[in-house]
Amino acid sequence: AQSVTQLGSHVSVSEGALVLLRCNYSSSVPPYLFWYVQYPNQGLQLLLKYTTGATLVKGINGFEAEFKKSETSFHLTKPSAHMSDAAEYFCAVSDPFTGTASKLTFGTGTRLQVTL
Amino acid sequence: NAGVTQTPKFRVLKTGQSMTLLCAQDMNHEYMYWYRQDPGMGLRLIHYSVGEGTTAKGEVPDGYNVSRLKKQNFLLGLESAAPSQTSVYFCASSSVTPTGLNTEAFFGQGTRLTVV
Numbered sequence: 001a002q003s004v005t006q007l008g009s010h011v012s013v014s015e016g017a018l019v020l021l022r023c024n025y026s027s028s029v030p031p032y033l034f035w036y037v038q039y040p041n042q043g044l045q046l047l048l049k050y051t052t053g054a055t056l057v058k059g060i061n062g063f064e065a066e067f068k069k070s071e072t073s074f075h076l077t078k079p080s081a082h083m084s085d086a087a088e089y090f091c092a093v094s095d096p097f098t099g100t101a102s103k104l105t106f107g108t109g110t111r112l113q114v115t116l
Numbered sequence: 117n118a119g120v121t122q123t124p125k126f127r128v129l130k131t132g133q134s135m136t137l138l139c140a141q142d143m144n145h146e147y148m149y150w151y152r153q154d155p156g157m158g159l160r161l162i163h164y165s166v167g168e169g170t171t172a173k174g175e176v177p178d179g180y181n182v183s184r185l186k187k188q189n190f191l192l193g194l195e196s197a198a199p200s201q202t203s204v205y206f207c208a209s210s211s212v213t214p215t216g217l218n219t220e221a222f223f224g225q226g227t228r229l230t231v232v
Binding site: 009032036043045046094095104 | 160
């Protein structure tokens, strides 16, 4: 079984400050890892994903995440927060093999607040 | 660029009423999913389908039924709505790469359902 833990349900940063959203996972197989963003009253939009290869992955809007197998982590970072980054962020894990489809197991989400 | 379309976007039901949520995708994806989103719980998988005519239970299937009569559509039914089914429902779809691995999931905009 897979699980995802997101530390901190709410994170507040100042505009221009570093954004760090934490995600730890457990999986019995090498997982696929994802970060999705949800703006108010919207669906989920893929920010970035790790499947195989380079462990540092870059996504949209200046976000990046690093897969650290030894720490079972996939933390999301952005060097400089912008007001438009205020949203809820979800980390998710799935099994890469087609026999189980892309069933995603989500974390509980982290709401990012950006202040002036 | 429709992607994944959900109807309706909002609905209020009385306890005991029934309804069907429709999800349509125009990306020719093999896999489709229904999730529910509740505060502090992230998204949880209700049912999913790995192909036309097939469905399977997810993490929280009780009180819901699904059908996938056509590849592009995935219907979620509530036979007798209960207040505990007040939630935001998301449909998603995904595919398979030429090498046989899962792709990421694409989400609809959600359906906000209130059961009173």
